[in-house]
Amino acid sequence: MTAQFFEIVAPDTAAHEQLRSFLSCEDKSLERFKQCSEFLKLIDKLMMNMDCATTTAYVLSLCGNDSDRYSIEELRTLNPLIGSVMGELLVQNENGDKVISVYDRDRLGSMFDGARYHQTREGGSIHTDNVNIPEAWDYLLLSCLSQGEVGGENIIVDGLKVQQQLKERFPKALQTLEENFMWEMRGVKDALYEAPIITYNDKGFPLFRHLRPYMESAHRKASRPLTKEQLYALDVLDALTNSSENQVRYRMNKGDILINIDAQVLHGRTCFSDAFDAVNFDEYLAGNGSVMKRTMERLWIRK
Numbered sequence: 001m002t003a004q005f006f007e008i009v010a011p012d013t014a015a016h017e018q019l020r021s022f023l024s025c026e027d028k029s030l031e032r033f034k035q036c037s038e039f040l041k042l043i044d045k046l047m048m049n050m051d052c053a054t055t056t057a058y059v060l061s062l063c064g065n066d067s068d069r070y071s072i073e074e075l076r077t078l079n080p081l082i083g084s085v086m087g088e089l090l091v092q093n094e095n096g097d098k099v100i101s102v103y104d105r106d107r108l109g110s111m112f113d114g115a116r117y118h119q120t121r122e123g124g125s126i127h128t129d130n131v132n133i134p135e136a137w138d139y140l141l142l143s144c145l146s147q148g149e150v151g152g153e154n155i156i157v158d159g160l161k162v163q164q165q166l167k168e169r170f171p172k173a174l175q176t177l178e179e180n181f182m183w184e185m186r187g188v189k190d191a192l193y194e195a196p197i198i199t200y201n202d203k204g205f206p207l208f209r210h211l212r213p214y215m216e217s218a219h220r221k222a223s224r225p226l227t228k229e230q231l232y233a234l235d236v237l238d239a240l241t242n243s244s245e246n247q248v249r250y251r252m253n254k255g256d257i258l259i260n261i262d263a264q265v266l267h268g269r270t271c272f273s274d275a276f277d278a279v280n281f282d283e284y285l286a287g288n289g290s291v292m293k294r295t296m297e298r299l300w301i302r303k
């Protein structure tokens, strides 16, 4: 499956051999990982293409058709190392965690009642992850350890194309999106900040910041209701990001890692259900269940 902005790639035999040799030795340091030169060449190529916006989103398929090629523990070893060769891993919550597990904590949890998106089974709300902190960062890495029983397709949206459509067909909405909105730092700090939904980098490429429920909640907390112009602009943006012509849908499997420029590729997922008796990662590892919940590991990276 390809689209101009999205590509699925896989390591070649030499890169796999290096990873296998790394995983079988005692030393799991970043320094030792950097000896996997063939694999790192591939990561370098992806970063270069993302930086010049030729391709802004990749799925790096580590397991391919062989879901046993790497174990869950091995994937968990590799995720932070891959992130660390791409840049600095950022803290994502009040506990100081730099690798976050994305899974449904409780079937009753909802973003609309204050839960964070990554702790629910909800779909929708196409967004960027860089909404909780005002500082910009670069890459999102989302690594699939286990898929759910049903649903949970990743929706990957071409932000550059969406901005182009706004510019050509909805200039009034675009202008509003380039002005400040309120944001909350949900899960990181009890504070609000202001920032536009669309800004531009030094090459003139658009950068998005968008997760509507968090932003609406910030406006409520600040007692600053969204204006008619803001509501119109948000509705136009949501309509465009939800249009199939701007999306790729891909159901990730174990060993698939979505790597993208967070501010240029909006993402979401369809709702999903875990198996009836699925357990979380810790319980699964402890032998307290035979099926694991849909689980992704998420990293935020500043280059």
Ligand SMILES: [Fe+2]
Pocket: 117, 127, 128, 129, 267
């Ligand atoms: Fe996300």
